[in-house]
Amino acid sequence: MRVEVRLFATLRRYVPDLQVGEALTLEVPEGTTPRDLLAQLGIPPDDVKIIMRNGRHIGLDDPLADGDRIAFIPAVGGG
């Protein structure tokens, strides 16, 4: 299956070629979880504070589905 992955703020450092606003499209096996994606991208799960699937918060071990839009977000704030 295919998922679309976005990395925000400091996490973009792990994929240096990724442009601001650019998404990665990854071909992954059925049952892949956010934890698997992070392993594949070489991002330590501790650096990730929020994971969103299609605009909703999910956990590290929730299985993904074909076509999901995934975002990994570090600890951020603003106002």
Added chain:
Amino acid sequence: MTRKILRINMTDLTATYEDIPEKWAKWAGRGLTTAIVYDEVDPSVHPLGPNNKLVIAPGWVSGTPAAPSSGRTSFGGKSPLTGTIKESNSGGLSSQKLGRLGIAAIILEGQPKDGKWYYIHIDKDGVTFHDASDLLGKGMEEVDRIMWERHPNEPAVIGIGPVGEHLSANAGISVNDPENNPGRYAGRGGLGAVMGARHVKAIVVDDKGGPGVEIKNKELFTQGRRKLTKAILAHDITKPDGGLNLYGTDVLMNIINEAGGLPTRNFSSGQFEGAAKISGEMIHEMVEKRQAGMTGHACHPGCVIQCSNIYPGPDGSIIASPIEYETAFALGANCGIDDLDFVAYLTKECNDLGLDTIEMGNTLAIAMEAGLIEFGDKVGALALMEEIRKDTPLGRILASGVATTARVFGVHRVPVVKGQSMPAYEPRAIKGIGFTYATSTMGADHTSGYTIAPEILGTGQKVDPFTYEGKAELSLAFQATTAFIDSTGYCLFIAFPILDIQEGFEGMVESVAGVMGWDIGPNDVVELGKEILKMERLFNERAGFNKEHDRMPEFMRYEPLPPHNVVWDVPDEELDKVYAWVHEG
């Protein structure tokens, strides 16, 4: 030296230093502006009339040595935009300087009999009144520059642009930053017009040789500030090279967009396809690419978080400072504009003319919805700003904010509560912030109860943004804690570390207790905050506001917001829970 109240009467051009009466003695910052407005301004007065007042107060710890990020100044009065009580606070140079002069608050009242305009200079020797006729019509960039030329010691300049002179309802109050740029604003609620109604163009504050802030318990203060500084420097959000320091508040652009809560094209969608182009990451990239400007800028000396930025243009010259998330949302996404340079040009216009960027961007979006220009028309948006600069009748309408502009042009999708337009979080997709917008004593305002921290950012705790259960309590807890923090002089962004790190929270309270010689702990914060909220709420009731004003705009109740296709479905009784305690017990 014990703190004094500086009363400046513009009717007879006098300034008197008064002892703080017992009833105000414990307050500073927002607590003090609110207490003074509550006691001295009749809630029924016209905000622009002779009997409204502008109150300016540094926080409890502002001006003390080495309290981190503690340079916030509170401005209070009755708001011309909302008709409610208002507190709007700003960074910049003024807070620490007022604190070091021993001034607890300035009460600016009256109107000159001769109809002339003045600027006021304050230093350790007292107050002088100066003819401001040669400053009239000038933007804040020029006013700041002239004030630094005329007066030594790089003073703080609190001032209003042309829209403040015109008494427009969206006039903010500018405070200069360490580079003498006018970008720090007590923007919301039209307090610039309250200052303009006193015929005061600027207040210049020079603290050289001032007595400094009296600290009653130095040991406790020092212990507190150390704990707080440690928490700020340790927390992922606020530490050096953390999200706020690197990317500024606009780091939120991509994230709120991802969550489907970024108000776009006059609140018709929660997602903007151009979000990345106006994000904090893009600001950072432009600063690197153009090798000019900066991120990690401090809006006042001693800020350890340094979330501000200076944005450079294509040729490396500076366009504006700062580009905040709120600015980029209002002048960008909500207008369908995805060009960061134009967001910066529009910000520059707002900062120079003296306008709140949130209200201005949302007003341009109303003009777009009304068909004056198309959504996304960045050149047209700048042309509308030019109408304000030229002071045409259309410019006057636009400078009056969202509600007025919508009424004039027959727009019914009006994202306001109590006359003030909503900031950068869509309440249909993030319900808790809707509770704050609806019930805040300030009109729609995010800072007054920032439930985004637990609803989206997972700070402090994690709660589901789409449900309303428990949100009344959550919003109240945030509103009360914020009223306290707004009184400290600390920047509200210390909330991120202290929500997660208990020692930091203790440190904040201990530093305040140290200055004031109090014996209070973390458990007293919410109660003190509620005392402030209660005064504000009662003022508003006497000004004619009741729970029917704590409601969301109608279109949000029936118009589903993409991409989640959610409406505002919160029962009114839930909203009424937030302030039910005011008349209980």
